[in-house]
Structure formats: C-alpha cells, structure tokens
Amino acid sequence: MSTTIPDLADVLAARERISPYLRPTALYGYPALDALTGARLHVKHENHQPVGAFKVRGGVNLVSQLSAQDRDRGVAAASTGNHGQSIAYAANLFGVRATVFVPENANAVKVESMRALGADIVFYGRDFDDAREHCEKQAIEHGYRYIHSGNEPGLIAGVATYTLEILEERADTEVIVVPVGGGSGAAGACIVAKAVRPSIEVIGVQSAAAPAAFRSWQAGELVEDSTHTLAEGLATRTAFDLPQRILRQLLDDFVLVSDAALTEATRTMIEKTRNMVEPAGAAALAAVLADPGRFAGRQVTVVCSGGNISPAQLTALWAAPAN
Numbered sequence: 001m002s003t004t005i006p007d008l009a010d011v012l013a014a015r016e017r018i019s020p021y022l023r024p025t026a027l028y029g030y031p032a033l034d035a036l037t038g039a040r041l042h043v044k045h046e047n048h049q050p051v052g053a054f055k056v057r058g059g060v061n062l063v064s065q066l067s068a069q070d071r072d073r074g075v076a077a078a079s080t081g082n083h084g085q086s087i088a089y090a091a092n093l094f095g096v097r098a099t100v101f102v103p104e105n106a107n108a109v110k111v112e113s114m115r116a117l118g119a120d121i122v123f124y125g126r127d128f129d130d131a132r133e134h135c136e137k138q139a140i141e142h143g144y145r146y147i148h149s150g151n152e153p154g155l156i157a158g159v160a161t162y163t164l165e166i167l168e169e170r171a172d173t174e175v176i177v178v179p180v181g182g183g184s185g186a187a188g189a190c191i192v193a194k195a196v197r198p199s200i201e202v203i204g205v206q207s208a209a210a211p212a213a214f215r216s217w218q219a220g221e222l223v224e225d226s227t228h229t230l231a232e233g234l235a236t237r238t239a240f241d242l243p244q245r246i247l248r249q250l251l252d253d254f255v256l257v258s259d260a261a262l263t264e265a266t267r268t269m270i271e272k273t274r275n276m277v278e279p280a281g282a283a284a285l286a287a288v289l290a291d292p293g294r295f296a297g298r299q300v301t302v303v304c305s306g307g308n309i310s311p312a313q314l315t316a317l318w319a320a321p322a323n
C-alpha cells in the first residue's frame, strides 16, 4: 500500500477522473444560518451526492484506477456506511465485486443502499473497529483488494475535490470547517486550501464522544480512544496514519463538539436548509454555533458531509430535548 501524501496535482487529476460520473455539488448560503451564527456561512452540500455523502468522490477516484488484477480480486471495505456506499457505488460503476463489513448496529438506510448497489454485506462486531479488524483478516484470506477508509492516497485526493469546488466558487473563503472521523476529508481540504492560499483556515471537528483523531493530532502520535457518539460517520476508536500525517502538517485547528450540540445542529441544519442531514454532516455547523465569536463576519464554509439519516435516527433526534 502506497501512503504517499497526495498534492494539488493529484487532486486535479482526481477531478478529471471523477467528473464523468459525479457532478460538482451546490454551495449555498442561507440567511437564516447567517442570522443564527453571525458568520457569512456557506454550506457545501455533499449530502447531494448520489450516495448522500462526500466519500464517493474518493471511491470513484480509487476504483477507477485499480489494476485489472485488483478488479478481478474484488474489493473489501469496512465502514459504518458512507465509505462502504462509496466503494459499493464505484465498484458497481466499474464492474467490480465489493464486500462491505459493517458493525451489527449499522444504519439501515446505508446498508440498504449498499445492497441495492450490489455489494455483499457482512455484519460483524459492536462498532466500526471490530468490523474493520474482521475485514482486514477476511481480505487476506479471500484475496480481496482491501480499501482502508483513511490510509489511501487515492481516497484523499478524491475527496479533496470538493475543496477545489469551494475555492473556485468562492475565492473569498476565509475558513473551511470539516467533520472528522478518520480524517480523509479534512486532510483533502488542507491539501487544497494550503496549496491555493495558505491563509485559509481549515478547522477539523470531531465528536467529544469519539475523539481518537483529535487526541492523536494533539499528541503528535496515533492514540486510541473510546467511541459512543450518535454520529456514526465520526465513530472510530483508532486514528489513521496517512490523514494524521497530513493534518499534523497542515490543519490549523481541531475542535470537539458534544453529542448534544450535534443533535441540535442536525435539527437546525434540517430546518434552516430543508435538507436531510445526518449528525456527522452537521458537525461543522455545530462547531460554528459553539464558538460564534471566532466566526462572526467571516466567509465560512461548513462541509455538510452527509445526509444519510435513518427514519429511526430522525425520530429519536426530534424527540431529544433541546439544549
């Protein structure tokens, strides 16, 4: 596995590769969110992707480049759902067999989407890391091409393309706020933003109930932690080497938000933008709402990284008490 750090040229090449399959997503401002936050806020609508999350940019970029031998082997991925959907979508596009390992309590909407895309689903363990460890063993046993959700330059270069779109559309962008799980999205945002204009501030956001990437970034080494966040897109107990190396070099700041703040921000995002948003997809807005003074009057893009909320999650979210 190559773990070379991608650069802007890799991101531009990724854009050429994915453009026949994925359209640029919308970047919309909402006066109601400006009024609420005091910032000049723009929402990058990665929830509008065909699988409802930004990850598909990476999946299409990576799978489109697989050797004939790897395509014949089939691909395997472990995921709480959106990385899996990305790989299932890309595998379907390029005629490759995909097996996705998900935790037993995986979001049913994401699982059904992967099935509909033709992926084989294996349920395993109580969380993402259980499923990941099982997937890694099975990939060796069955000879699959394993696609890690973070340690893949092709995935990072692919997801970085949304930041190209943000900066092309809004050259006046001052801050980009990105939800972090393993860190591929934030790593991609840093690569592009720092190459285009180093003064653009890139801020990562993780749940305080799953802070492994945050703590690893702070410590300067990979550390493990627990995860009990409701935002499954951000839920990992371990941190990943390649995104962490990039974040250590290039990320300006990393903040944590509580799950109560994620709940509130998800409701706000759904109400004010009239979009389906999953809790991970509202993490960037939660970070802005938690620290309004920092963002007031500035041109801020929050990445709405995904919209795959299940009916059960939506019902529970609306029943949760307000902050």
Ligand SMILES: Cc1ncc(COP(=O)(O)O)c(C=O)c1O
Binding pocket: 053, 055, 082, 083, 149, 150, 179, 180, 181, 182, 183, 184, 185, 186, 233, 234, 278, 280, 281, 305, 306, 307
């Ligand atoms: C909706 C959503 N947002 C954010 C993330 C975190 O992305 P990354 O692992 O690239 O940090 C994920 C990961 O699956 C996700 O599904």
